[in-house]
Amino acid sequence: MRLHGTQMVNELGHLEIGGCDTVELAKQFGTPLYVMDEAHIRDICRQYHSSFVEGLKNSEVIYASKAFSTLAMCRIIDEEGLGLDVVSGGELYTALQANFAAARIYFHGNNKSREELAMAIKAGVGRIVVDNFFELSLLNELAQEMNQRVEVLLRVTPGIEAHTHEYIQTGQIDSKFGFTLPDGTADRAFDLALSYSNLVIKGIHAHIGSQIFELDSFRHEVQVMIDYMADIYKRTGFLLQELNLGGGFGIYYASGDDPARISDYAQTVQVALENACQKQKFPRPKIIVEPGRSIVGTAGTTLYTVGSIKEIPGVRKYVAVDGGMADNPRPALYQARYEAVLANRAKEETTEAVAVTGKCCESGDMLIWDIDLPKVKSGDLLAVSCTGAYNYSMSSNYNRLTRPGVVLVAGGHADVIVKRETHSDLLRNDVLPARLKYLQMASR
Numbered sequence: 233m234r235l236h237g238t239q240m241v242n243e244l245g246h247l248e249i250g251g252c253d254t255v256e257l258a259k260q261f262g263t264p265l266y267v268m269d270e271a272h273i274r275d276i277c278r279q280y281h282s283s284f285v286e287g288l289k290n291s292e293v294i295y296a297s298k299a300f301s302t303l304a305m306c307r308i309i310d311e312e313g314l315g316l317d318v319v320s321g322g323e324l325y326t327a328l329q330a331n332f333a334a335a336r337i338y339f340h341g342n343n344k345s346r347e348e349l350a351m352a353i354k355a356g357v358g359r360i361v362v363d364n365f366f367e368l369s370l371l372n373e374l375a376q377e378m379n380q381r382v383e384v385l386l387r388v389t390p391g392i393e394a395h396t397h398e399y400i401q402t403g404q405i406d407s408k409f410g411f412t413l414p415d416g417t418a419d420r421a422f423d424l425a426l427s428y429s430n431l432v433i434k435g436i437h438a439h440i441g442s443q444i445f446e447l448d449s450f451r452h453e454v455q456v457m458i459d460y461m462a463d464i465y466k467r468t469g470f471l472l473q474e475l476n477l478g479g480g481f482g483i484y485y486a487s488g489d490d491p492a493r494i495s496d497y498a499q500t501v502q503v504a505l506e507n508a509c510q511k512q513k514f515p516r517p518k519i520i521v522e523p524g525r526s527i528v529g530t531a532g533t534t535l536y537t538v539g540s541i542k543e544i545p546g547v548r549k550y551v552a553v554d555g556g557m558a559d560n561p562r563p564a565l566y567q568a569r570y571e572a573v574l575a576n577r578a579k580e581e582t583t584e585a586v587a588v589t590g591k592c593c594e595s596g597d598m599l600i601w602d603i604d605l606p607k608v609k610s611g612d613l614l615a616v617s618c619t620g621a622y623n624y625s626m627s628s629n630y631n632r633l634t635r636p637g638v639v640l641v642a643g644g645h646a647d648v649i650v651k652r653e654t655h656s657d658l659l660r661n662d663v664l665p666a667r668l669k670y671l672q673m674a675s676r
């Protein structure tokens with residue numbers, strides 16, 4: 233397993249993160265456990281800040297909180313001077329409860345409800361990114377009722393196919409997101425938005441996909457978007473001043489993944505922007521990028537305890553851990569690949585190929601199909617790396633498993649930032665109608 237951030241193997245042969253021995257973390261907090269490396273998160277935020285905010289004049293970095301949204305994470309992002317993107321009332325609520333300045337929040341989503349939009353207007357979020365015609369008129373109507381003028385970006389689908397898994401491609405024409413650009417739908421949306429007196433159009437937005445390694449995809453996106461902004465200007469005389477390029481910057485999960493550097497990403501955007509603006513004689517807009525995965529992905533590690541081991545001679549050896557698709561659905565959803573190490577014996581030679589499976593009642597509940605480990609024993613501690621993004625935030629109670637806790641580690645300290653769920657948490661919202669109570673008793 234490649235080590236990330238502050239991960240290291242200490243003299244006991246244990247994996248250490250943020251100066252905390254993971255064997256001790258497992259003892260203290262139990263498993264499964266999400267461990268977030270605070271110094272690593274802050275380091276990446278600073279790389280984004282220096283590459284974009286400082287390196288590329290008039291730009292902003294917005295953390296896409298759907299990757300990992302908690303109060304503590306919102307505070308870290310705020311302290312690091314980045315903005316925040318939210319995609320639901322729940323994420324907005326989390327940000328507001330964390331005292332995140334509403335003016336630095338962008339609100340996304342392809343089906344925002346009336347209540348969510350009203351909540352966003354009331355809170356005074358910086359930008360609402362309008363996705364479709366339904367939302368356009370609903371938002372204008374709401375803004376009128378609330379006597380507000382709302383600053384918006386229009387999300388367009390530019391017709392770019394980023395090279396990534398099809399479930400996380402979003403720029404192609406056949407997408408549920410945004411106003412289609414090539415067929416003129418975006419023009420119609422734009423003209424309509426211009427006629428709505430309570431909306432102020434600040435710019436346009438596109439998000440072409442996720443886990444993108446080829447910087448060329450972003451170069452292409454900048455070209456298409458600047459061409460379009462110039463087009464709008466020629467057609468209507470309206471000058472858009474903001475270009476939000478979305479997120480999608482890829483990260484390392486397992487061997488074969490070869491992400492670019494954040495500074496190269498910024499440089500690519502910079503050069504593409506200069507070229508495109510020059511070609512179109514278009515004034516350089518403010519640039520916004522929205523990384524999610526690349527800010528938290530490699531900063532997260534999940535600790536599991538090994539339980540049952542099943543060997544099918546000549547076929548496969550299944551090593552089962554005490555979590556699985558309920559805490560990490562990505563392998564089942566996207567065939568995502570991960571690396572892992574025996575955290576209690578991290579220095580030992582790998583001697584056998586095994587498959588790491590979860591404890592859910594699904595054959596698809598696999599975490600890693602093929603991995604070389606030392607001879608695994610029940611009771612070993614397995615650390616799966618790069619689980620910081622889209623793991624906790626996509627976790628479920630499938631099979632009524634309780635969601636793991638999350639600890640934030642730094643400088644030898646571990647702070648719980650999300651408590652482990654208990655069995656009684658599982659019943660928090662269960663309601664037993666009176667007519668069923670007797671039956672339940674009778675069946676005892």
Ligand SMILES: *Cc1c(COP(=O)(O)O)cnc(C)c1O
Binds near residue numbers: 296
């Ligand atoms: C998901 C999403 C992002 C973040 O994508 P990552 O791949 O995590 O960087 C940014 N913007 C929008 C609109 C998104 O939907």
